[in-house]
Amino acid sequence: MGTGDGNLPHIVIVGGGFGGLAAARSLRHLNVRITLVDRKNHHLFQPLLYQVATAMLMPGQIAAPIRQVLKNDRHTTVLLGEVSGVDAAAHTLTVETPEREPLHLHYDFLVLATGVQHSYFGHDEFEQYAPGMKTMADATKVRNKVLSAFEAAEHETDPALRSALLTFVLVGGGPTGVEMAGAIAELARMSMKSDFRRIDPQDTKILLVEASPRVLGGFDPSLSEKVTQRLTHMGVQVLTGHPVEQIDDSGVTVGGEHIASRTVIWTAGVTPSPVARWLGCPADRAGRVKVRYDLSVPGAPEIFVIGDVANYEQEGKPLPGVAQVAMQMGAHVARVMEARLMNDAPPPPFHYVNKGNMAVVGRNYAILERGNLKLTGYVAWLAWSLIHVLFLALPNLRVSVFLQWVWSYFTEQRGSRLIVEPEISSSPAETVRSAS
């Protein structure tokens, strides 16, 4: 790999998410070769994925081509491919690419930042009825499903079926579930209120189901309570303390009660990518790799595991799988590698500094928690909006999302109500090619 500087140390980073990109960017001033491997060509701004799923933003607005983000880092090569294994003894990893023999890359340092995917906790049969929300393809599928349900309800004459089509169930009361619930409520009650003739989108029922006693378990209980009030006020029914027992094509069963719904969305759980298996190293119960003080793998000091796949304990418990943790870990491993390459003293053990957590519930309302500071309502929502715009990876995406939000705020319309693949097809009803 690389362009004629084959003698430089080679750092391979797997994963172009928040952790991997932070590592790559923090290494750019060093005289090394870097290869960043991802199976997608884009860095996905996952905190706003729910806005794609609810037709507020277009997919391209929250996806930055990794090549474009790193285009000025002349020592960094981007490789579209999927890691299938690591040979820690030989310092090589295997990358599968389309239409080609697998590549074997030799590394001097390896950073694994491969993240998580949604998990059904042993109920994989739920997946066909309740798609998850981790990738752009997931979000587009959910958007198609949500918009198609309203379309089908419009010409459904059976009242029971129509009601099932207008019932949306979100399984999982974490930030994604809460944000989705608020966004679907707005989509139905605001953006689409004049668009149908036979149904009233205001009749939409939205349920948020959480197995634990409260939503947003990562926040202070007082904030969970306020979010529940806000959701209830927006017409979302919040059901806590009951796990989902069954999901099928007729709906969900919660606490012994069956709820008829044609649109169930799964935001309840994730499972790490198989890093521990690649490395043959110990993992925690969730499958994350227990990393050392410098985020390296026990017994393989040249391999680092960061982000959602890492289990790093601080104050007696593992750090949460959020963007902030991944970004700080990425920057930290860059410092560790630099110190080793320069024969400098190693940096102090990794210490996560929580700059605050946020969640948004529809327009004008968010919660923000930072240390003892707790903010709710409009000011928190402004802060949420500003921070999320600023953290997009490319300047054009910042402008584009900002303008979209301002426009939507005043018009109450969405940005992208596009059903790309309706389930019907075979002959064209789409018209006209044009020379004009």
Add this chain to the structure above:
Amino acid sequence: MGTGDGNLPHIVIVGGGFGGLAAARSLRHLNVRITLVDRKNHHLFQPLLYQVATAMLMPGQIAAPIRQVLKNDRHTTVLLGEVSGVDAAAHTLTVETPEREPLHLHYDFLVLATGVQHSYFGHDEFEQYAPGMKTMADATKVRNKVLSAFEAAEHETDPALRSALLTFVLVGGGPTGVEMAGAIAELARMSMKSDFRRIDPQDTKILLVEASPRVLGGFDPSLSEKVTQRLTHMGVQVLTGHPVEQIDDSGVTVGGEHIASRTVIWTAGVTPSPVARWLGCPADRAGRVKVRYDLSVPGAPEIFVIGDVANYEQEGKPLPGVAQVAMQMGAHVARVMEARLMNDAPPPPFHYVNKGNMAVVGRNYAILERGNLKLTGYVAWLAWSLIHVLFLALPNLRVSVFLQWVWSYFTEQRGSRLIVEPEISSSPAETVRSAS
């Protein structure tokens, strides 16, 4: 259908393209019930589809939800479904909808504006290697294919294969083929010039193949000549007078010569939707319905066929399948129906007024032909840009596309280089869900 005004005349329009939408909009002041049926939920602005396929625009920027376009037309119901047949004697049509029994709609007037799909002239086996360009799903597929070819070339070590990956063949020298060729040239030579480390996107070969003696056969020969010069100047090889003989996974054969290419795109031909078959009425050789002076079907005066599916002769030859013709036909049938409902004198026979044809070749260059006026270059390009922005169906899309173009013009970057479904998959390399 409708909301309690079941005694009003019922007009069914099939197809939400340029023709169908023009008809619906021209009828909005009448006291009738209108049902617009489309198998997609969006009106696609097809003249800019090539920009989605070449990563300039995002799909949502050229797609307007039909419901949103017609939201203030309270007498108009939008139905997502696909027509499978018409019973002209009984004045009913059958609409297939997902997950439901087919609907049977009774109509007083029926407007069929169902357009065309791409056609391989009996070589359906070409489709798997050379996707067409009619729907949003087509354009997204082409975009994935084009972007993935550069990705694969970046880590291909075999020079012959790498060259095939960097060779793009456009079959068909009509406006879409010409515009695609120019756009791929710019994507490679401008937007991506700094993004790769092992290939030089400037090495990209682009071929435009046209069976007839010149490209843009609908324009004056002097303009075809200028476009060919411009394309050649941009590094596009224009090959006219030779039909494509063979397309397979290794490339295309033209004039007995094999050209190795991994990305072949088909813009060479279209075939009408099966309107003539639904109606059991005579069609021309291409499959279009020969319509009467008022665009009605011979023997069924309450059925109109408009747009690309209609064959209407003017000055001895059928009108071309372009947006302008469809829009003028849509407005005309609205006048015909209004006159009949009001018992007024019918309007004069349909007469198409050609307001001019345009085609664009990359930035700063377009051609424009209107009567004897022929314009080429920058001024034509400005006119092209202005007209295409103004004709988008929703104001927010106009602003969004305008800003995208201005931004891209100055930065030389594209708007949406997103590969949504790379051909590899199974475990996640995408990172991080976040509460922040």
